[in-house]
Structures are given as structure tokens and as C-alpha cells.
Amino acid sequence: MYRHRTAYSLGAVALFSAVVLAANARGVGSRVFSPTRTAHVVGSPAEAASIWLDRAVRGRTLLLFGDFPHDIAFGSMPGAPPPSSELVRWAIFHDVVRRIYLVVPDARWDELARRPAMYRPLREAPGIPGAQVLFTLSGVPLIAVRLSSLPAIRETALVYVDDGVFDSARIVELLTRRGISADITVTRRRGDGP
Amino acid sequence: MTRRDALLLSAVLLLALGLRIYDLGYPPFRVMDEPAHVAAATHYWDDGQFEPDFWEHPPLRHVLLYGFLRAFGDNPRGWRLRNVLFGALTAALAYLFAREVGGGWRPALLAGMLVATDPLHVVTSRYTYEEIYGGALFLAAIVVYLKHRDRSLWFVLSAILMGCALATKWYYVPGWLLIWLLALRESGNYRSLRTAAFLTTTWILVPLTVYVLSYLPWFGRGYDVLELVEHVVNSYHSLQAVTRGTFGDQIARSPSSLAWFTRPIVLGQGTYLDGGRGEFVLFTNDLPIWILTLPAMIGLMVLAARRRALGAAMPALLFLAGYALFLGVERPVFLYSAVPLLPFAFTAIACVVTVIAERVGAGVYYACLAAFVSWNAYLYPLVTAKKVPMALYRWIVEGSGITLF
Numbered sequence: 014m015y016r017h018r019t020a021y022s023l024g025a026v027a028l029f030s031a032v033v034l035a036a037n038a039r040g041v042g043s044r045v046f047s048p049t050r051t052a053h054v055v056g057s058p059a060e061a062a063s064i065w066l067d068r069a070v071r072g073r074t075l076l077l078f079g080d081f082p083h084d085i086a087f088g089s090m091p092g093a094p095p096p097s098s099e100l101v102r103w104a105i106f107h108d109v110v111r112r113i114y115l116v117v118p119d120a121r122w123d124e125l126a127r128r129p130a131m132y133r134p135l136r137e138a139p140g141i142p143g144a145q146v147l148f149t150l151s152g153v154p155l156i157a158v159r160l161s162s163l164p165a166i167r168e169t170a171l172v173y174v175d176d177g178v179f180d181s182a183r184i185v186e187l188l189t190r191r192g193i194s195a196d197i198t199v200t201r202r203r204g205d206g207p
Numbered sequence: 208m209t210r211r212d213a214l215l216l217s218a219v220l221l222l223a224l225g226l227r228i229y230d231l232g233y234p235p236f237r238v239m240d241e242p243a244h245v246a247a248a249t250h251y252w253d254d255g256q257f258e259p260d261f262w263e264h265p266p267l268r269h270v271l272l273y274g275f276l277r278a279f280g281d282n283p284r285g286w287r288l289r290n291v292l293f294g295a296l297t298a299a300l301a302y303l304f305a306r307e308v309g310g311g312w313r314p315a316l317l318a319g320m321l322v323a324t325d326p327l328h329v330v331t332s333r334y335t336y337e338e339i340y341g342g343a344l345f346l347a348a349i350v351v352y353l354k355h356r357d358r359s360l361w362f363v364l365s366a367i368l369m370g371c372a373l374a375t376k377w378y379y380v381p382g383w384l385l386i387w388l389l390a391l392r393e394s395g396n397y398r399s400l401r402t403a404a405f406l407t408t409t410w411i412l413v414p415l416t417v418y419v420l421s422y423l424p425w426f427g428r429g430y431d432v433l434e435l436v437e438h439v440v441n442s443y444h445s446l447q448a449v450t451r452g453t454f455g456d457q458i459a460r461s462p463s464s465l466a467w468f469t470r471p472i473v474l475g476q477g478t479y480l481d482g483g484r485g486e487f488v489l490f491t492n493d494l495p496i497w498i499l500t501l502p503a504m505i506g507l508m509v510l511a512a513r514r515r516a517l518g519a520a521m522p523a524l525l526f527l528a529g530y531a532l533f534l535g536v537e538r539p540v541f542l543y544s545a546v547p548l549l550p551f552a553f554t555a556i557a558c559v560v561t562v563i564a565e566r567v568g569a570g571v572y573y574a575c576l577a578a579f580v581s582w583n584a585y586l587y588p589l590v591t592a593k594k595v596p597m598a599l600y601r602w603i604v605e606g607s608g609i610t611l612f
Contacts, residue, residue: 014357019404022408028412036419036422041429041431135441
């Protein structure tokens with residue numbers, strides 16, 4: 014006959030609950046936001062990295078309005094520190110970004126389906142019509158979503174807009190309409206650099 | 208435990224340790240999966256990152272390896288001692304497991320010796336493969352469970368060990384659930400609400416607690432608990448998407464898991480040296496012994512049914528619970544994934560050999576023990592990168608799937 018069954022049962026429940034709460038608190042508490050809201054226009058992805066580094070932001074959600082970040086799939090050697098020109102991998106490697114929403118123009122959405130070798134969809138993203146979770150080398154969640162399906166994101170986000178792909182003024186207006194707040198908004202000028 | 212058991216157990220443990228630790232520093236550079244595993248251990252502990260290793264598997268492996276790197280340094284001992292110790296421990300645990308389900312020292316000794324000397328188990332114990340320490344933790348959980356005899360604290364200890372196994376790979380989920388059902392069935396425990404609640408909360412929540420704890424460095428990157436659930440689901444989908452092409456040539460030459468116990472498999476790498484010698488690291492399924500696995504499983508199930516003793520069927524049940532997972536995968540699977548199944552396979556073989564020996568004569572047992580260990584001793588230098596005379600081994604190497612440099 015097992016002894017102290019009720020005590021052990023309650024102990025197991027209490028221990029599990031405490032660990033889950035502590036882990037959650039550690040995660041949420043590790044996120045670092047910028048105290049002020051700023052907008053920047055840059056000529057290259059590396060400049061965006063400098064801004065994020067300067068503001069010491071950490072553990073953040075990135076709204077990426079632009080092309081598929083090719084450096085995720087075809088960047089430098091896994092494990093080696095990537096250069097800041099490979100912005101997305103750089104941000105993941107340095108724990109600036111923990112989660113990415115890749116916002117794709119509706120007109121280019123079909124490209125995802127046509128190029129599964131590059132995009133490697135894992136599954137449909139729950140709660141966002143048509144959105145897909147894509148494979149990344151690092152395991153960071155990368156959710157590809159149409160502009161028209163951009164969900165309401167409760168957490169203050171980092172925003173990066175490629176002005177060659179999206180009209181940045183329209184994006185800022187859309188974010189306001191959806192109630193999405195951003196502490197650092199970076200716009201990459203159209204036609205500047207690689 | 209009798210004095211004989213203590214002596215035999217020590218002998219098995221020392222033999223297993225010796226075979227695994229001998230010449231451990233060779234090669235003095237990182238090989239096989241070591242470059243990824245060692246770098247990822249530090250990267251995970253410092254930054255909560257999985258790269259350059261795969262992110263789909265749970266991260267306790269990084270924490271364990273980081274501990275050994277801190278204790279022994281960034282050198283071959285630091286990289287490999289974790290597997291050496293857990294690999295040797297598996298042989299001792301196999302002895303205890305077979306002693307518990309087989310009933311005597313003979314099956315225990317044979318099972319322990321087979322794990323101690325098995326070429327695949329020895330080779331994977333000398334590098335950083337997850338299957339060694341994950342398998343050891345799983346087997347330790349089973350042994351503690353079998354010995355717990357309604358002692359609550361032992362049951363909790365077993366659950367902690369099971370949590371550690373689950374936090375290295377998901378291989379052990381079927382065995383985890385199987386033990387839960389067996390614990391509920393034992394002595395009609397499911398009929399008592401308090402006992403069923405104790406068994407369920409302990410066996411389910413304690414391992415999950417260990418699993419969540421193994422992700423603490425990852426939580427330091429800003430993730431919350433719901434994102435852990437999302438990560439686990441993404442991992443599952445990513446593993447399902449693995450194809451023959453994902454690992455390139457390495458896995459393309461691996462056969463289906465159906466072949467593990469029925470066809471000869473020799474993979475690995477090596478080189479021919481001057482003077483008619485060669486040096487190889489081989490992953491082989493040791494078919495002369497492994498081929499006995501499936502008949503032994505059937506024999507054990509028949510014996511258990513005749514004796515109406517579920518405990519006697521434990522090796523077969525745990526083996527099938529683990530093997531079914533791989534049989535369901537349509538793509539080839541790396542041969543070393545079979546490593547956690549070996550203690551159960553060898554226990555079944557040992558039990559059946561002992562039963563036959565009881566009917567025919569003890570000489571059968573000793574002949575099998577001598578033949579199995581001699582055969583494994585013959586393969587040992589070939590598979591562990593010793594400089595071997597090719598005249599003795601050419602028939603194994605040539606025509607196999609070995610990469611030659």
C-alpha cells in the first residue's frame with residue numbers, strides 16, 4: 014500500500030504548477046522593450062541591427078514586412094555568429110528576436126506554395142486564416158501571414174518594413190487600425206543596398 | 208541482492224566501463240555528431256539556443272553535456288565521458304532488469320554481458336549519441352519502478368528518471384504510458400480513487416515538470432509556457448517532415464527499421480592503412496545475436512501467457528512499445544536509434560536461453576554466453592577505431608555501406 018498518497022498527489026500538482034509559473038515568469042520577465050517609441054529610416058539591414066543593439070531590446074516579437082528572409086534558410090554556418098547584414102539570423106542568434114511574423118503581400122502569397130523547398134511549411138498557424146508556420150534552422154517560430162490576415166498582436170512588437178515591398182506609411186496606418194503597438198519601427202529605404 | 212549478484216553486477220559494470228573508456232581520447236578531435244553536440248551544449252546553457260544542433264529534440268542532453276564539459280574540460284574526456292558512464296551503467300541496469308523479470312542470476316548475467324559487449328552499444332557509448340544516456344535513464348526508471356514495491360518515494364524517483372529520459376528524446380513516450388497503465392492495473396490500483404490519483408499525478412506531472420525544467424535556459428530568451436506548447440507541436444511537425452533527403456547520404460544508406468533485427472547492417476567510416484591493416488568506426492547490428500530478438504520476444508510472450516505472469520512479458524512489452532514507434536516511420540531511420548531497445552532485446556534472449564538451458568542442460572547456457580561474448584570481442588577492435596589486420600575483417604568491411612577515406 015502506498016503511503017501518503019494524497020500528500021504526494023498534491024505535491025506533484027503543486028510542484029508542476031510552481032515550475033510552470035516560474036518558467037513563464039522567467040520568460041516574460043526576460044523580454045526587454047524600448048522605453049520610448051521611435052521610428053527610423055535605414056539604408057541597410059545592418060543599421061537596423063545597430064538600432065536594436067543600441068536600445069538593448071531582447072526576447073521580442075518581430076513583424077517583418079518584406080521578402081522572405083533568405084538568411085534564415087541559407088545563412089552562414091549554423092552555430093557561428095552571423096553578421097548583422099543577415100539581420101534576422103543575427104537577431105535570433107543574439108536573442109533580440111524570439112518570434113517572427115513574416116507579412117507577405119497578398120499578391121505574392123502563392124509564391125510560398127510554389128517554392129516549398131525554400132519555405133518548408135510545417136503546419137497551418139492556428140487562429141490566423143491561411144497563415145503557415147515555416148521551418149527555421151533555429152526553431153524560432155516563423156509565421157507567414159498575408160497582409161490582409163495580419164492578426165491583432167497584444168505584445169508591443171519590433172517592426173521592420175522593406176519600403177521596396179510595402180508602402181511604409183500604409184503599414185503604420187494598418188498597425189494603428191489593428192491596435193498593434195511598436196516601440197521601434199524601422200523602415201528600409203527603397204532601392205538602397207543589398 | 209546476494210553476494211553472487213553483487214560480484215556479477217560489479218564484473219558486468221567494470222567490463223562495460225573498460226570497453227567504453229579504453230583509448231577514449233582517440234581521435235583527439237571532434238567526430239561524428241560531436242561538433243554540433245558540444246557547441247550546442249554551451250550555446251544552450253549560455254543563451255538558450257539549440258544551434259548548431261537540431262531544435263526538435265528536448266534539451267536535457269545539452270544540460271548534461273555542459274556539466275561534463277565544466278567538470279572535465281573541452282577535450283575528448285569532457286565530450287565523451289557522459290556517454291561512457293551512462294553506457295556502462297546501462298549494462299548494470301540490464302543485469303538488474305533481467306534479474307527482476309527473469310528471476311535468476313543466469314539471465315541477468317547474460318543480458319548484462321550482451322549490453323556490455325554489444326558493438327553498437329559500445330561505439331555509441333564512446334561518442335555523444337543521445338540514445339545512450341536517454342536509454343540509460345529510461346531503463347533506470349523501469350528498474351526503479353520494478354523494485355518500488357508500493358513505496359511512494361521510489362515511485363516518485365522512477366517518475367523523475369522517466370522525466371529525464373523524456374527530456375532527451377520522445378522515443379520513451381510509449382514506454383512511459385505503458386508503465387502508467389501497468390501501475391494502475393497492478394493489484395487493482397485503478398479501483399482506489401486515492402491510489403489512482405497518486406499514480407496518475409506522480410507518473411504524469413513529475414516527468415512533465417522535469418521536461419519543463421529542461422527548457423529553463425530557453426525560457427530565458429523571452430518565451431512563455433504557451434510558446435513551449437507551440438514549440439513542441441512545431442517540433443512534432445518538423446520531425447514528421449524529415450525525409451530521405453534531409454540528412455543526405457548518411458541516412459540514405461540506412462535501411463528501414465524493419466531490417467534492424469533481420470538483415471545485416473554495417474555502416475560507418477574508416478580507412479585502409481599500410482601493412483594490410485585498417486581503422487574503422489562501425490555501426491553494425493551484430494546480426495548473429497540480434498536475429499534472435501524477434502523469436503525470443505515470441506517465446507517470452509508464450510512463456511508469460513502460460514505462466515500467467517505479466518512481469519515475465521515486460522521485456523517484450525517495452526521492446527514492442529519502443530519498436531512500434533520506428534516501424535510506423537516510413538523513411539529510413541539511423542541504426543543507432545535501436546540502442547534504447549537493446550536491453551529489452553537482450554533480456555528476452557537471455558530469458559529464453561536460460562529456459563532452454565533449464566530443459567536441455569546448463570551447458571547450453573554457458574556455450575551461448577561464451578559464443579556471444581567471444582563474437583563481440585572479435586568485433587570490438589574493428590568497430591572502435593583500432594588498427595586491425597584486414598585479413599581478419601575484410602569479409603565484413605568489403606561490400607558493406609562503409610565510407611572509406
